[in-house]
Amino acid sequence: MRASRLLSVLLLLQTRGRLTAREMAAELEVSVRTVYRDLDALAEAGVPVLAERGATGGYELLAGYRTRLTGLTSDEADSLLFAGLPDAAAELGFGAVVAAAELKLLAALPAEACERALRVRELFHLDAPGWFRAAEPVPLLAEVAGAVWGRRRIRITYLRWRAPRRVVRELEPLGVVLKSGTWYVVAAACPGDGRADIADAPPAETPETPETAEAFEASVRVYRVARILGLEAMPETFERPERFDLAAYWEQWTARYEAGVYRGTATVRLSPEGRRMVPFRLAPAVARAVEQTAGDPDADGWVRAELPIESVRHARGDLLVLGPELEVLDPPELRAAMADAVAGLTAFYGPPAC
Structure with a gap:
């Protein structure tokens, strides 16, 4: 853990230039005292960290020094999709991993390319929530995302609009979607869930036929994450169907939803x-x-x-x-x-x- 943080300190200095200890502490979500210890450890390891006192002072690397220790971990590589969505990544529980991956990518770039990449971040910003709406609290979003990532079945207590309001569902979560600041999870009912309003999904080991494909599609539903009152990760995992395209399903579902709402x-x-x-x-x-x-x-x-x-x-x-x-x-x-x-x-x- 400390080795990863030391590398993050080093890459921050390499990509951002002069920074104060307080700025680095805020970026890495650690205390200022921890940053001081990490800077001392880097200096002892031979990294040329220069310190300048005063109101405009801070820490920086000796001009021309660059590290090549920029290999991405598997988690960091997996999180690259969220590099331009820091708020969404933080809600999903990937914030620190995405920040580390971004630093490593910037450090691996030539100086001119790194400067251009940082310039793009200064010029473009994505604000997902709609106007005049406070973001919904989604305390269970990270757990939902973890289940999606690990292909693990979940049992949720869900608050519906219609009676009975509070229901329990056993689901195979297929993906999460952020729509206008609202998080949704797309999930199929577990086989044998007992729901009367949908067909059971076929077991993963069942050979696919038109009938099983239709049953699977009928079992897929969209759930608003903020309305999940409780979540239990089950020990069983599931195989995500290769044919399932999250983006295509969402486009079709939203079209059906709009058509169904306006009667x-x-x-x-x-x-x-x-x-x-x-x-x-x-x-x-x-x-x-x-x-x-x-x-x-x-x-x-x-x-x-x-x-x-x-x-x-x-x-x-x-x-x-x-x-x-x-x-x-x-x-x-x-x-x-x-x-x-x-x-x-x-x-x-x-x-x-x-």
Whole structure:
């Protein structure tokens, strides 16, 4: 462990240049005292570490010195995919491993290439969560990711939207997905899980046939990690089907999810301001539908459009955010619900003052 940390200190100095002990301690998540001990150990081993006191001082390597001890461990090599996603890597429990892998990669580059790589990091930043949303607490994410990585079956206690709310599932986790700041795990039900609402997955040793492939696909579900209340890693491992493509499954699942959520259609009129507000206030699928179905503007600039709705209740709440910039024309029950909501607001706040 200490040898790995000493190498990390050395690579930090090689790739970043002059650093204070406090900066290195923050980067490596250790105490300043530990950094001082590591610097002394490097000096004793013959590494030319120079120290400069003062407000602008710090530690740096002798000009021209470079180490070639940059071999990646298996864990570091496995974590390279997360090199540009430090926050996601930390949530998954790979933060320190990714940081070490990144340092080794930068140290292995020629000086000019290393400088360009660091420049890219200064110029581009990925912020995954959506606007006006706090990140969900996901205390069990690292355990879920560990089970995915180790191909280990898990037993979870899960909080669903519908009754019964709290259920227990035995799963074979196939992958994790980060969508707009929300973590999901894609998993197949373990054979013999006893779920009444899905088919059992075929045992790993069963030769694949169209019937077993269909059963496996029917057993795969998406679970929101924040709604996992408890998790137990089971002793059994499983074979991840080679045919399973996580990215392709997610694309298909999201398309089915959107199609399943929006069960109806509404006809509306939108003012020029309302149409401008749609992409910022309504769901992307609704915004796309407005752009695709909007007719020609009338004399006042208003347009008619068709948009998908989940239900009258949900649509009323969604569409009220546009206020007087949107008028519902159809269906009648949604128009009536909007009118009732407006009448209720008027009654609550009273008529405007004269």
